[in-house]
Amino acid sequence: MVEKRVTLKEIARLCELAPTTVSSILHGRKTYCSQAKIDRVHALVKKYGYRPNVGYNIMTGRATNIVAVVFSQKRITQHEMLRNLYMNLCTGLNERNYAMYTAVLSGEDSEQKSLVRSLEERGCRAFLFIGTPKNYSELEKYLLDKGHRVLGFNNRQASDGVCADQVGAYIRYLDFLELGGRQNIRLALTEEYMTDHLLPRLPVERQARYADCGMKVDRVGFVHGNSALHYFRLGYRQAQKEVQRNPGVEAMLFATDYHVLGAAAALSGMGKLANAIELFGMDDAASVCFSGVRMTTTRFDMDAAANLLMERLVHFKPGIQMLEGDIVHYPDSKETSFFHSS
Amino acid sequence: MVEKRVTLKEIARLCELAPTTVSSILHGRKTYCSQAKIDRVHALVKKYGYRPNVGYNIMTGRATNIVAVVFSQKRITQHEMLRNLYMNLCTGLNERNYAMYTAVLSGEDSEQKSLVRSLEERGCRAFLFIGTPKNYSELEKYLLDKGHRVLGFNNRQASDGVCADQVGAYIRYLDFLELGGRQNIRLALTEEYMTDHLLPRLPVERQARYADCGMKVDRVGFVHGNSALHYFRLGYRQAQKEVQRNPGVEAMLFATDYHVLGAAAALSGMGKLANAIELFGMDDAASVCFSGVRMTTTRFDMDAAANLLMERLVHFKPGIQMLEGDIVHYPDSKETSFFHSS
Known part of the structure; x- marks a missing residue:
């Protein structure tokens, strides 16, 4: 035919x-x-x-308007903010006449390479890596050498792309707490995150102040099923343990908003008043505004992130563009907090 | 090279x-x-x-292992349950050595056709439509005539695929309410949904009973931004109006769980006790378990749905397979409802 x-x-x-x-x-x-x-x-x-005859263009290495969106691992495909980004990319690339392949990396070196090569063979000439894949620099070098466009989002090893400035948000939480005279501040972040990302962004005297404030939590592996509930339970246990160990704690900073919801449940279960300990999360999860929990989080604009990435696909810009978040306090609207206060 | x-x-x-x-x-x-x-x-x-030489296979119409996943419209890319399905497909197809294109339809006839044709030219030999696209039968016929595999999920016009049985879930809610002797039951569903989908599944005498129980709500168009909050506000207004009009209402059934969260806020604002009116939602949104709201919803297993669809991609099975949901009552776990009861 x-x-x-x-x-x-x-x-x-x-x-x-x-x-x-x-x-x-x-x-x-x-x-x-x-x-x-x-x-x-x-x-x-x-x-x-x-x-255009796509098959011919693929076979002969010509331009194809095909973009590969690659998740660094399975777990992050469950991340609400990244899903918002992804869906914005999905509709936005369609509108710009790009076709989009999606792939999820396994963390296994030879499998990853073979997946990336197969995307290349299918005609992808631009690659967007969401999250930081294992051995990313090698993948990036391979693709750049072939003349492809390579971008990252929240990809700590990418040399080109966009990054939500979560570290900046944590620093603003600390500024805010210092201004309020809070001393006993605890950060429920991994040791690696503290030493490699957060502390280096602080001036030396503040580095010293926060060096021992990390709660040394474990890294999260793959989560089967409902990751929100998983984080809830982690936050619950982290807060419970911390309050037992350190009853004077004034503020706790967590990796996600679901950790905060769990922490709030733990504190409430221990008879702590809702505003005795200030809680800080990240990424403005949809559930927060329906929870009635008093907390602070940071919202990153995923429409803006998708647009920045799509512009970069067409017009080359070197370096990483940091995306600043907006600090949000909950409960924020009378409407959604209604049924908890009555 | x-x-x-x-x-x-x-x-x-x-x-x-x-x-x-x-x-x-x-x-x-x-x-x-x-x-x-x-x-x-x-x-x-x-x-x-x-x-395999993908370009050559595409050019010559050979098998390609490329699947197109097509959303019927932009709005449903925001749907939590469909996102879960989509992400399961995304990882599952990769594991099965399929590559996946994603596209979002606009509802504009000639654009849709051109998008589908361009996916075909890019080598897609299997098409999975999530939701019901406008003029779907025509698209389906075109693709089947070309010898492609065509499936639907929650696609009311598809002749092959899988469908979450939401109508069945509403009927189980009604069974449950009748058993409890509830008479004043209201359904916040569109008139079209009532007459085309829900009523025809009931026996004639029950059809008569529920024919006038619809709240005749408007259809939801495209939602910019946070669709959860949008549904919350709709549910809020729908419940408020209904209680003013019909103070004796005993139960309300809604299109989504976010409508229910809004309705609960409205009832609480009107001084109604939490268990005076029974509330029913759909699809088990993640926010419900963190909200402390007392309600009933239905959970559909999106791992199972993705697996059924992927099996069908390889092994042809005619007809629509209905996916039964599990009824879930909230608050269900001590852990997450903790901080609301104390």
């Missing part, structure tokens, strides 16, 4: 342009053509129903 | 099989080969690093 199709060459002849120029126009790249010429190309493409 | 690659033909020669048989084995289709032969094929593929 092969249909007679108009080719790029024929479109180019009708516009009196070189085929490579027509191709550039169709891929939204910069050319020296006038807007009138560009409009004529688009009009002819529409009139004759021209479509 | 073309590397010397081993071809399917060479693998077939080494195994003393026809190339088409080797291809069938690699695509997981049934053959008459012994397990030993099948193992030998996989071993040789691994040894020589054989990879």
Whole structure:
């Protein structure tokens, strides 16, 4: 069932342009053509129903408008904020005439390489890695050497991309607490996060102050089922243990909002008043506003993040762009906190 | 940078099989080969690093192991349960050596057709439509005529696929309420849902009983931003209006759990006791267990749904398979309801 199709060459002849120029126009790249010429190309493409032969372009290594979105591991596909980003990318890339492949890495070195190679063979010429894959630098180097576009989101090893500034948000929590004269502050973050990410961003005298404030929590592995409940239980236990060990604790900072919901439940179970200990989470989970829990979190705009990434796909910008979050205090609206206060 | 690659033909020669048989084995289709032969094929593929030439296969209309997952509209990409399904598909298809394209339909007829055709040209030979696209039957017919595999999930017009039995869940709510002697029951569902889906599943005498119990709510269009909050506000207003109009209402059934959270807030604001009016939602949203609201919902197993769909991709089964949900009552666990009761 092969249909007679108009080719790029024929479109180019009708516009009196070189085929490579027509191709550039169709891929939204910069050319020296006038807007009138560009409009004529688009009009002819529409009139004759021209479509690039994707199979041929893939086989011959030509441009394809295919983007691979790659999750660094299975667990982060459950992350609410990253899902919002992903779905924005999904609709946004479609609107920009890109097709999108999705893949999830396993953490196993040879499997990862083979998955990335297979995406390349399927015609992906741009790769966006969400989260930090194991041995990322090697994958990145391989793809860059092949001439592909490689971006990261919340990818600590990426040399190009966008990153939600969670460390910056934790520092703003600390500023806020210091301003309020709070001394006994505890951070329920992994030791690695503390020493590699948080402390290096603080000036030396503040580094010393917070070096021993980490609660040395375990790293979270893969979570089967409902990860929100899993984090809830972790936060519950972390808060319970901390209050027993350190009854004077004034504030606790957690890795996710679900940890905070668990911590709030633990504190309430121990008879602590709702505002005796200040709780801080991250990423503004949807459940918080329905929980009635008093807490502070940080919201990152995933529409903005998706747009920044999609711009970078087309227009090369080196380096990592940090995305600042907005600090949000809950309960924030009368409407959703209604049924808890009555 | 073309590397010397081993071809399917060479693998077939080494195994003393026809190339088409080797291809069938690699695509997981049934053959008459012994397990030993099948193992030998996989071993040789691994040894020589054989990879199919995707571009060539796409160009020539051969099998590609590429699946398109297509959302019927932008709004449903925000749906928590569908996101769970989607992410399960995403990891599951990768594990089964399928690559996955994702697309979101616009509802605009010619755009939809062109998007589907472009996915086809990119090598998709199987299409899974989540939700019911506008003019779906036409899309389905086009793809089936081309010999593709076409499945639906929660797609009311699909002739093949899986469907979460939400109507069945509403009927079980009604059974449960009738058993408890509740008479004044209200359903906050669209008129279309009532007449086209719910009522036809009831026996005639029950149809008459519930024909006027619909609250005739508006259909939800596209929601910008946080759809959970949007549903919360809808449920809030729907419940408030209903209680003013019909103070004796004993039970209300809603389209989502977020509607229920809103309704609970409205009732609490009107001084109604938490168990004066029974509330029923749908799809077991993660926020419910953190809200402390007393309600009933239905949980559909999205691991099971993804597995059923992936099985169907490989082994043809005609018809729609209904997925039964589990009824869940909240608050269900001491742990998460802790901080609301104290």
